[in-house]
Amino acid sequence: xxxxxxxxxxxxxxxxxxxxxxxxxxxxxxxxxxxxxxxxxxxxxxxxxxxxxxxxxxxxxxxxxxxxxxxxxxxxxxxxxxxxxxxxxxxxxxxxxxxxxxxxxxxxxxxxxxxxxxxxxxxxxxxxxxxxxxxxxxxxxxxxxxxxxxxxxxxxxxxxxxxxxxxxxxxxxxxxxxxxxxxxxxxxxxxxxxxxxxxxxxxxxxxxxxxxxxxxxxxxxxxxxxxxxxxxxxxxxxxx
Amino acid sequence: xxxxxxxxxxxxxxxxxxxxxxxxxxxxxxxxxxxxxxxxxxxxxxxxxxxxxxxxxxxxxxxxxxxxxxxxxxxxxxxxxxxxxxxxxxxxxxxxxxxxxxxxxxxxxxxxxxxxxxxxxxxxxxxxxxxxxxxxxxxxxxxxxxxxxxxxxxxxxxxxxxxxxxxxxxxxxxxxxxxxxxxxxxxxxxxxxxxxxxxxxxxxxxxxxxxxxxxxxxxxxxxxxxxxxxxxxxxxxxxxxxxxxxxxxxxxxxxxxxxxxxxxxxxxxxxxxxxxxxxxxxxxxxxxxxxxxxxxxxxxxxxxxxxxxxxxxxxxxxxxxxxxxxxxxxxxxxxxxxxxxxxxxxxxxxxxxxxxxxxxxxxxxxxxxxxxxxxxxxxxxxxxxxxxxxxxxxxxxxxxxxxxxxxxxxxxxxxxxxxxxxxxxxxxxxxxxxxxxxxxxxxxxxxxxxxxxxxxxxxxxxxxxxxxxxxxxxxxxxxxxxxxxxxxxxx
Numbered sequence: 245x246x247x248x249x250x251x252x253x254x255x256x257x258x259x260x261x262x263x264x265x266x267x268x269x270x271x272x273x274x275x276x277x278x279x280x281x282x283x284x285x286x287x288x289x290x291x292x293x294x295x296x297x298x299x300x301x302x303x304x305x306x307x308x309x310x311x312x313x314x315x316x317x318x319x320x321x322x323x324x325x326x327x328x329x330x331x332x333x334x335x336x337x338x339x340x341x342x343x344x345x346x347x348x349x350x351x352x353x354x355x356x357x358x359x360x361x362x363x364x365x366x367x368x369x370x371x372x373x374x375x376x377x378x379x380x381x382x383x384x385x386x387x388x389x390x391x392x393x394x395x396x397x398x399x400x401x402x403x404x405x406x407x408x409x410x411x412x413x414x415x416x417x418x419x420x421x422x423x424x425x426x427x428x429x430x431x432x433x434x435x436x437x438x439x440x441x442x443x444x445x446x447x448x449x450x451x452x453x454x455x456x457x458x459x460x461x462x463x464x465x466x467x468x469x470x471x472x473x474x475x476x477x478x479x480x481x482x483x484x
Numbered sequence: 485x486x487x488x489x490x491x492x493x494x495x496x497x498x499x500x501x502x503x504x505x506x507x508x509x510x511x512x513x514x515x516x517x518x519x520x521x522x523x524x525x526x527x528x529x530x531x532x533x534x535x536x537x538x539x540x541x542x543x544x545x546x547x548x549x550x551x552x553x554x555x556x557x558x559x560x561x562x563x564x565x566x567x568x569x570x571x572x573x574x575x576x577x578x579x580x581x582x583x584x585x586x587x588x589x590x591x592x593x594x595x596x597x598x599x600x601x602x603x604x605x606x607x608x609x610x611x612x613x614x615x616x617x618x619x620x621x622x623x624x625x626x627x628x629x630x631x632x633x634x635x636x637x638x639x640x641x642x643x644x645x646x647x648x649x650x651x652x653x654x655x656x657x658x659x660x661x662x663x664x665x666x667x668x669x670x671x672x673x674x675x676x677x678x679x680x681x682x683x684x685x686x687x688x689x690x691x692x693x694x695x696x697x698x699x700x701x702x703x704x705x706x707x708x709x710x711x712x713x714x715x716x717x718x719x720x721x722x723x724x725x726x727x728x729x730x731x732x733x734x735x736x737x738x739x740x741x742x743x744x745x746x747x748x749x750x751x752x753x754x755x756x757x758x759x760x761x762x763x764x765x766x767x768x769x770x771x772x773x774x775x776x777x778x779x780x781x782x783x784x785x786x787x788x789x790x791x792x793x794x795x796x797x798x799x800x801x802x803x804x805x806x807x808x809x810x811x812x813x814x815x816x817x818x819x820x821x822x823x824x825x826x827x828x829x830x831x832x833x834x835x836x837x838x839x840x841x842x843x844x845x846x847x848x849x850x851x852x853x854x855x856x857x858x859x860x861x862x863x864x865x866x867x868x869x870x871x872x873x874x875x876x877x878x879x880x881x882x883x884x885x886x887x888x889x890x891x892x893x894x895x896x897x898x899x900x901x902x903x904x905x906x907x908x909x910x911x912x913x914x915x916x917x918x919x920x921x922x923x924x925x926x927x928x929x930x931x932x933x934x935x936x937x938x939x940x941x942x943x944x945x946x947x948x949x950x951x952x953x954x955x956x957x958x959x960x961x962x963x964x965x966x967x968x969x970x971x972x973x974x975x
Contacts, residue, residue, distance in 0.1 A: 296820050298966050315962075318826040329821035331750070333757040333893060345746045346825045375757065 245272040245307075247399055247431045248293065252302035255288055255455075263288050263455040265302075270433070272398075275425055277446025277463075278435040279471060284452040286435040287325065290401050293433070294323050306399065322397035324388035324405065332377030336369045336387050339376060340394070347395030354394075361390050364416050381408040389417070393424060401433045406441045414438075418445045439475065443468040490594070512913075517599055521606050528610030535615075545616055545690070550683030552632070556639050557664050563600055563643035564650070564657060570595040578718065588714040592707060595644055596637070604636050620690055627693030631686060634699045641706035648713055654763065661770075747835030754814055758893040761807065761814060768803040772847065775799060775854045779861070789932040792861065793923045793939070796868030797916050799851045804840040804872055805912045808880040811836060812961075816890040816972040823965055829958035837877060837954065844869055860933075867940030868919065874946020876915050881957045885964045890972040 248270040255263040263285040270276050278286050291297045293304050295311040303310050306317040323329070331339055344354040358370065368383055376387060385408050392400055405421075406414050422445060425432055436442040443449065449467055451459035451474060459474065461467060535544035570591040577587060608629070617625045650656035671678045689695050755761040778791050797805075807814075812832070815822060822832070848869045854861045919939055926935035946953070961968075 294820075294824050296823060296966070296969055315826075318824060321824070323824050325820065328818055329824075331818050331821075333753060334750075338753070342746065342750060343825070345743075346827055 246270070247272050247274075247307055248433070249305040249308075250302070251305070253292065253299050253304065254301040255285070255292060255297070256300045261455055263292070263299075265289070265455075265457060268457065270431060272431055273425065273429050274448050275421065275432040275434065275446045277442040277449045278433065278452060279437070279439060279442055279449065279475075280435075280452035281475075283454075285455040286452055287403055288455075289452070290323075290325060290403050290433065290435070294321070294325070294401060296325075317399075320398040321401070322392040322394065322399070323401040324385075324392040325401070325403045327381075327384055327388070329388050329391075330376050330384055333375055335375055336372065336379075339387060340370075340391060343391045343394050349395055357394065358390070361420075364390070364413070364420055366413070382410060382413065385409060386413070396428055397430065399431045399433070402435075404436050405434060406436050406438050414441060421445050439468060439471050443471060490590075520603060524603055524606035525610065528607040529614065531607075531611050532615045545619065546683055546687050548611065548615065549686035550679050552635075552686065553679040553682040556635060557667070559600070559604075559639055560643055560646075561661070561664065563639070564647055564660070567598060567600050567643060567647070569644060569647055569651075584715055584718050585711065587718065588711045591714060592641075592644075592710055596640065598640070601636060601640055604632075608632060616690075623693050624690045627689055627696040628686065631689050631696040631699055634696070634703055638699075638702040638706055641703055641710055645706055645710050645713065648710070654759070654766070743831055744835045744838055747831060748839050751814075751835065751839050754893070755807075760891065760893065764806045765803065767806060768843070768847065771798055771802040772850055775851060775857075775861075779854055779857050787858065789927065789935070790920050790923055792858075792864035792936070793868065793920050794916065795854075795861075796865045797872065797919050800844055800847045800865055800869045801872035801876060801915070803843045803847065804877065804880070805915045808836075808840060808877065809883070809912055809915070810887070810891060811880055811884040812968070813884075813887045813889060813891045813972070814893070816887075816968075817893055819972055820969055823969065829961045830954060833881065833954045833958055833961070837950065840877060841873055844872055860936075863940075864936050867936045867943070870940045870943030870947060871919055872943065874943030874948075874950075876918070878946060878953050878957070879915065879918075881953070885957070885960055885968075887968065888971045 246269055248268070250265050250268040252267070253263065253265040254261060262283075278289070280286050288297065292299050293306070293311065295304075295317075298312065303312060305311070306321065309317045311317050331342065334342065340354060340358060344351075344357075349357065365386060369379075369386055376384060379387070385405065389402060389405050392402060405417060409417060418441060421432060421434070424430055432446075434442065434446060443463065446463055448462050449459070449471060450457055451471065459471075461470065531548065532544060535542075535547050539547050578584075612625060612629050616628055620628070646656065646660060650660070667678060670676050755765055775795055778795050779787060812819070848865055851865055852862065854865075922939060922942075923935050926938040930938055
């Protein structure tokens with residue numbers, strides 16, 4: 245089943261095209277990994293999918309719903325883009341409680357759900373008499389990622405979820421995403437700069453450069469090498 | 485080096501996305517500045533005549549000297565509410581080859597260029613020439629002028645120092661108010677003649693001009709207090725928030741209100757846990773005493789009809805006006821998250837409406853004791869309560885659609901001085917001037933009482949249609965969504 249369908253999408257600022265995707269389809273259960281250098285358009289693409297910014301041309305359909313026109317896609321979509329998705333003056337429990345309310349989860353459902361992340365939280369998130377604004381960047385990220393998974397959404401959008409996480413949390417997150425997708429059939433849209441993480445976690449890899457998709461490959465044994473090979477020459481060229 | 489810092493500050497202002505859009509604010513502020521300058525100037529020319537007419541037995545110069553203390557006390561309070569603190573985002577500067585004292589001194593020097601330090605001279609200069617110079621020698625006049633000059637800047641540095649302190653300990657402002665009220669009482673009942681003492685000191689300077697040189701120590705002292713304070717705060721750990729445990733109170737009782745309860749709980753936490761909205765709430769409480777000021781009966785003077793409108797709108801509507809004028813920017817930090825959630829705009833607007841309604845009604849009940857002074861306050865305040873809920877809130881919704889500036893609540897309270905300045909009050913003006921002008925308009929046809937009824941009816945109609953109004957605005961807000969997200973991101 246098609247989850248996300250993009251048609252003739254163009255985003256331009258002052259006539260400078262920052263995103264240009266003629267066509268893209270993401271199927272159910274895919275873990276869609278997006279890589280690209282800074283300014284490649286990753287966050288812009290995610291923001292358009294979430295209808296946070298408008299496209300200059302074209303449209304995004306989420307399970308057949310045009311995101312620009314209806315709000316029904318919000319029922320089955322969870323997202324964490326950056327810290328602006330967190331409410332800084334709440335404690336982690338209060339924040340989860342607030343999101344749970346919006347996602348129509350009962351109190352017991354919520355606590356069962358959160359218990360499942362005890363390992364990922366590493367005892368640093370819940371039960372703290374601390375507001376989210378005073379959390380470290382990594383712990384803030386954990387709160388945001390888990391909140392995005394609340395209510396078992398069918399589509400989850402995570403922008404650079406691995407950034408700011410400590411090494412063992414990165415491994416835990418890889419497993420967490422794969423397990424969650426396997427258990428619920430969730431479609432993930434994930435971007436990251438760490439090629440190893442993204443190559444491990446995703447089932448399909450996309451390289452975005454200057455707003456255009458220049459590589460779109462299913463994951464195989466050799467995907468990581470392929471992607472590394474793509475980015476490496478650029479670095480070496482810049483070094484010289 | 486200082487030049488560099490100045491150019492940095494200039495770019496920080498000019499390049500903020502907010503700058504270009506705040507022209508209206510600047511025009512408004514400029515207008516206010518012009519108004520007060522002119523008033524002070526006219527008052528300065530009128531003072532000699534007023535003093536000789538009202539106090540024929542006193543020497544006008546000593547009389548003027550003896551009221552200066554009251555002026556400086558009021559000035560100190562006004563500065564707390566209106567004057568902006570000089571700030572610089574000093575974090576990136578700390579690692580550079582700039583000595584910390586240089587940054588502190590720069591901030592202090594910059595703070596001097598402030599309208600509140602210019603304003604008194606509009607009054608002082610005419611008084612000096614027409615009142616003092618005509619009866620005293622040039623030397624004495626110069627010393628007198630210099631003394632007041634020194635006192636103005638002492639007050640400036642004292643005000644800034646206190647404001648910095650109060651910023652960390654909010655109750656400080658209330659202590660200051662209480663202290664000044666105490667001094668006023670002592671002075672008023674003649675226990676200690678403070679203002680007379682100050683007057684005598686100034687009289688003395690007119691006789692012994694050299695005395696004024698001693699007073700120079702005062703601003704210097706306050707200046708160094710400021711610098712010392714700034715130096716002690718210029719460390720990154722002061723920026724990164726406190727490490728102590730927060731007290732997290734339970735708001736689950738609001739769950740009984742269902743969906744709206746969840747948002748009201750969020751708003752309450754927002755107000756209680758963030759400095760800026762909390763000061764709005766405090767202001768609401770202080771303003772409940774405004775009636776003592778304007779409903780005082782003086783023999784021979786009747787309280788004019790519009791004063792009941794002003795009193796009503798300020799005492800009953802203070803919370804909704806000062807909180808509502810920034811709606812929905814209070815939620816700007818996480819606005820994109822809200823826009824990704826399954827929440828209807830309607831709930832968002834309605835919970836705000838409910839919160840404001842409850843608080844306004846509470847304020848109305850709390851101000852009812854004023855009815856012992858004037859029984860008609862029962863219905864004048866009711867009329868303003870209705871007007872505020874029925875007319876002002878839709879206006880705030882409408883203004884909120886074009887809200888531009890992000891309110892950053894996430895910063896820790898130390899060194900976070902945004903927002904407490906004159907421009908904050910500017911947005912509230914139309915909401916208060918509106919009912920007063922309507923009052924005069926209706927008064928032409930209906931008289932005082934009829935006018936109160938008309939304003940109340942207007943509000944009542946607005947309340948009757950409140951769900952239609954909320955429906956309308958939730959549609960409009962949905963259309964404005966992308967614009968709001970963009971504005972908040974760029975400011």
